[in-house]
Structure formats: structure tokens, C-alpha cells
Amino acid sequence: MSLRLVRFVLKPLAFIASLGPAAWLVWAGLTNNLSANPLSDLTNETGVWALRFLCITLVITPFRRLTGWNHAIRFRRMTGLFAFFYGTLHFLTYTIADRFAGLDFPDGIVAWSTVRNLAASVAADVYKRPFITIGFTAFVLMVPLAVTSTAGMIRRLGGKRWNTLHKLVYVSAAAGAVHYYWLVKADVRRPLIYGAIVVVLLGVRLYWSRTKIVAPRRTAVARPA
Amino acid sequence: MLIKKPADIRSSEITDRKWYLNRRDFLRTAAGVAVAGAGVMAGSRSLFAAGQVAPHGRKLEGVKPSPLSLTPQQEKANTWEQITTYNNYYEFGTDKESPSLSAGRLKTEPWTINIDGECAKKGNFPIEELTKGLPLEERIYRHRCVEAWSMVIPWVGVPLADVIKRCEPTAKAKFIEFYTLYDPNQMPGVRVPVLRWPYIEGLRMDEAMHPLAILATGLYGEVLPKQDGAPIRLVVPWKYGFKGAKSIVRIRFVERQPLNTWQESAPQEYGFYSNVNPNVDHPRWSQATERRIGEFFKRKTLMFNGYADQVQGLYAGLDLRKNY
Numbered sequence A: 001m002s003l004r005l006v007r008f009v010l011k012p013l014a015f016i017a018s019l020g021p022a023a024w025l026v027w028a029g030l031t032n033n034l035s036a037n038p039l040s041d042l043t044n045e046t047g048v049w050a051l052r053f054l055c056i057t058l059v060i061t062p063f064r065r066l067t068g069w070n071h072a073i074r075f076r077r078m079t080g081l082f083a084f085f086y087g088t089l090h091f092l093t094y095t096i097a098d099r100f101a102g103l104d105f106p107d108g109i110v111a112w113s114t115v116r117n118l119a120a121s122v123a124a125d126v127y128k129r130p131f132i133t134i135g136f137t138a139f140v141l142m143v144p145l146a147v148t149s150t151a152g153m154i155r156r157l158g159g160k161r162w163n164t165l166h167k168l169v170y171v172s173a174a175a176g177a178v179h180y181y182w183l184v185k186a187d188v189r190r191p192l193i194y195g196a197i198v199v200v201l202l203g204v205r206l207y208w209s210r211t212k213i214v215a216p217r218r219t220a221v222a223r224p225a
Numbered sequence B: 001m002l003i004k005k006p007a008d009i010r011s012s013e014i015t016d017r018k019w020y021l022n023r024r025d026f027l028r029t030a031a032g033v034a035v036a037g038a039g040v041m042a043g044s045r046s047l048f049a050a051g052q053v054a055p056h057g058r059k060l061e062g063v064k065p066s067p068l069s070l071t072p073q074q075e076k077a078n079t080w081e082q083i084t085t086y087n088n089y090y091e092f093g094t095d096k097e098s099p100s101l102s103a104g105r106l107k108t109e110p111w112t113i114n115i116d117g118e119c120a121k122k123g124n125f126p127i128e129e130l131t132k133g134l135p136l137e138e139r140i141y142r143h144r145c146v147e148a149w150s151m152v153i154p155w156v157g158v159p160l161a162d163v164i165k166r167c168e169p170t171a172k173a174k175f176i177e178f179y180t181l182y183d184p185n186q187m188p189g190v191r192v193p194v195l196r197w198p199y200i201e202g203l204r205m206d207e208a209m210h211p212l213a214i215l216a217t218g219l220y221g222e223v224l225p226k227q228d229g230a231p232i233r234l235v236v237p238w239k240y241g242f243k244g245a246k247s248i249v250r251i252r253f254v255e256r257q258p259l260n261t262w263q264e265s266a267p268q269e270y271g272f273y274s275n276v277n278p279n280v281d282h283p284r285w286s287q288a289t290e291r292r293i294g295e296f297f298k299r300k301t302l303m304f305n306g307y308a309d310q311v312q313g314l315y316a317g318l319d320l321r322k323n324y
Helices: A003-030 A038-067 A070-102 A112-128 A130-147 A151-157 A159-165 A168-183 A189-211 A216-220 B004-013 B023-043 B080-085 B098-105 B127-131 B160-167 B261-265 B308-315
Strands: B112-117 B123-126 B137-144 B149-159 B175-180 B200-204 B214-219 B233-235 B248-254 B289-292
Touching: A003 A038, A003 A070, A038 A070, A038 A168, A038 A189, A070 A112, A070 A130, A112 A130, A130 A168, A151 A159, A168 A189, B080 B149, B080 B214, B112 B127, B123 B127, B127 B160, B127 B214, B137 B214, B149 B160, B160 B214, B160 B248
Parallel strands: B112 B248, B149 B289
Antiparallel strands: B112 B123, B137 B149, B149 B214, B175 B200, B175 B248, B214 B233
16 A cells, blocks of 8 residues: 555545544534533533544554554554544533533623633632543643644654653543543443453553564564674 | 544555455454444444434323412423433433433333332222322422433422322331332333332432422323323422432332432432432532523522422431431
8 A cells, every 4th residue: 555545545534534523513513413401412522532532543553563554653643633632622612511601700701700710610620520630631641742743843852752751642541431431320331331442452552562572564674684 | 434444444455465464463453443443333322412302292181380380480491302302211221312212112001000018008000090180280390400400391290299198108108119110121221230120219208298299290281201201200399300200100108218229329429318409519520500401501509409498397407418
């Protein structure tokens, strides 16, 4: 498969597909295809898509290794950034629909006190409620990863340090799955599915790092002499 | 859309030399991707969360207004569409829209209720017999879910106290239990053990005798839609919504405080009383405010859901923080 096909066909297609959930939410919101509590739907759906994109991002490396299809890696930055994109939408929806909508507005809505109260309300919630604390952690950990996702930042940090830093995505995905598990009332089936996927994806890495089997690609490029 | 992505990559593999060189790896991966894909699909809600609006049912005859109802000046009622598409009725699935999609197959006529326990009139009685001669009243009540959303619902029903009197409870009847139908053939949700079935709720006898407590058989002057608990459900407006057992098949008078289903499921989160109380938070979220369905800004939750004047006497001397 040529690099050109990946670059000019598959990646644009993946990009458009990744925008699909956001486009669908906007469309459903505008055409009354969400539930009677659309703010809750928007919060839940953006959150679950952030978790899905984290899982997809974590699938890429094992997928590449098992198939030897090295072009897979070319999608990883994009899916990671989409995880951050949906995570940001999720955090914004929560901030607006859950926090802002619950404020008092002693000086009217457009006032400095609104900004202060909103920040205080988010901070208090993050501090007080474990499932918010861990969800917020999952989101915040993605920020440095998104910031250092450019080629320039990789160069500046150096591959090794960059790689170490980006191991934070493991923590983010695990925290995201726990966040989901802690928020549901009784039906934990879906959170458990995501938890299991994250456990498998992290477990595979742990297994590989322990067994130290060299990747098929590297064996192919055996050292001369 | 996303589900399709691994498939794209896989089909593109066919043109790759590695595909036949690493066939075994490829198959293993394909299996892995399939499992992951299936997981993601199982995790997806139906794309249309909007649910299915209940068809309009038979109009109920002789429904009288009640002075206990909220007036239109006080609160505006939620719409038929909202009340029949956004439901917590786990016997029909745990998504809000699930009951509206799957409760249609429930057969609600004929319907008998088993009366049992510490009472003189035990046995199986058709609903019509238990409610015969009792005037149907419209009761427009606030409905506050423990999940911090709320609605205003124009129920139609009969006072629970009148039905209880017909059962002639004995002096030993201190509490009353309500059992929801458990039928795996009609209720797809009960095939999954998310809660222990059948669903049980309970009230203290004096709570049950309170004039605000009703057995609802209608909504907006029509027969109660199935997703809302047809043919007959409990409505206790000063308590969280889950106290209102739906599709009741059994009423039992007991001496000891019942273990209601949600309390059994998570005792540190749901108690027996479950009175609406803005000052006692759920361990995982605040109960101080609520989102009225259809509104953006949240409302302050009212003590006993706004029915404090009528019901606070029931709880004099009771520590509501401990007895949540």
C-alpha cells in the first residue's frame, strides 16, 4: 500500500468519519432527535466518544505490531487529537449545562461574578465528587499530549522524552473508564466493556514489555555482522 | 461510522504483500478488531435517543380536579411527549428511551393485584374491584428523580388511603410493600440482573395513608401509558421518583420496614425513606438543584419536593440525614 493512498485517501476519510459523531449530535440536537433531556445526551455522548477515541488510539500500536502494517501509526496522532476534541466538548458541555446552568446570577449573567462563580463551581465539584475528579484528571492529562502533538514539539522534546510523556495516555484512558463506571447507577455493563477494552490494551503492552519479544519489523532489519 | 474504520483498513490490507506473509498475525488481529468492534457496538446506544411517543389511549370518564394539584400559575405541566419518552423503568431497559420502545408489548388488561400480609381482605382482586366507586382525580404533581431531573405530571388516580382501607389492614400492619410485575416474556430488561427482581418499594403506613399518595391509572385524562407504569402505579410526590413502583401486581402489609430494591442495590446511596431533600446529597451528586425537563437553567430543589407543609409532620423527630 502506498503512502500516497494513506495520506490522500485513508486519512481524509478517517478524519471525516471521526467528525461524524459531532456532526450527528449537532444534527440530532437541531432536529429534535435527542431525548427529552438533550443536555444530558450531549454530555453523555461526547464523553463516551472521547473514551472510544482513546481506545482506538490505544489499539493502533498493537494493531500495527500484529499486522506489520506500519502505516497504521500515521493515524495515531489524529485519533488521539479526536479523543481530546471529544473530551474538550464533554468538559465544555458539563461546564455549561451542569455548572453554569446551576449558578445564581446576583449581578446578572454578563458579569465578572459569573466567571468567578463558574470557576469556583467547577473547582468545588472536581474537589468534592470522586467521579468528577477522575474524569477531570482524564481530560487534563490529555492537554499536554495535545500540545506536544506537533512534529516540532516531538523534535524539541526528543523522541525518548516525548514517548515517556505520551505514556500519560494510558492513565487518561484508565481514568476515563473508571469515571464512566463511577457515574452509572446500576447498569454497569457498558462501563465494564470499556474497562475490559482498556485493560486488554494496556495488558498487551505490559505483556510485550515483559516478554521482550522484538517486534516483527525489527527482526526483519537484522543488524549486519 | 467509526465502527467502519477498522473494516476499511482491513479491506485495504488485501492489496498488501504483508497480508499473505503474516496471515496468522493478520487473522489474530482481525479477531481482535472484531471483538473490539463488537464491544464498541454493544456499548453504543441506539442512535436515536428520542424514544417513541406513546399513542393516545382511552379517555378516562368522570375525572375530577383536585385541590391538591398544582395550578397552572404555580407550575407548567410537562408535555405528553416528554412524559412518555423519558422514563426510568428498568424492566424495559436502562436507557431513558428504552421503556417507550419496548413497553408496548405489555398486556395490561385484565390485571389483578394480589393483596397479602397483615390484612383481613387477602386474595387476588381485579383493579376494577379495588378501585370501584372511588372517584378518579387529576393530581398535577411535581416529579423529582433521584438523578436530579424533574417534571410536572398531570396524573389521574385514586387516593392510596381509600384502597388501603378496603384491604382492612390489621394493627400489625406498620408498613406496606408494592411489587412490580416480573415477567421475562414481556419485560426484556429483567433478563439482565442489574437489580434484583421483582422490583419492590415500600412506605410506612402513615405515609401511605397521606392524602397526597395515590395509585395512578391515568395521565393527561387518558389511560396511563405503559412506559409510565400502566395499568396502575404508585405516586408519592414528596419522595424521589423511584419510590413510585410501576405496574403493581402485589400489595403486602407487613410489620417490619421493607428492604426496597434500590436500597438493597446500593444501601449507602438509597435509603428507605428517599424523601426529596436538597440538604442531603446523593454520595455521588448534589441534590440541591434539579433540571426541569425542557429548561436550561437549573431550579433549586424544594424540601419534600415543595410538599413540606403537607408532609413534614410525618417526620417530626426523625433525623433525615440518617434516614435518607
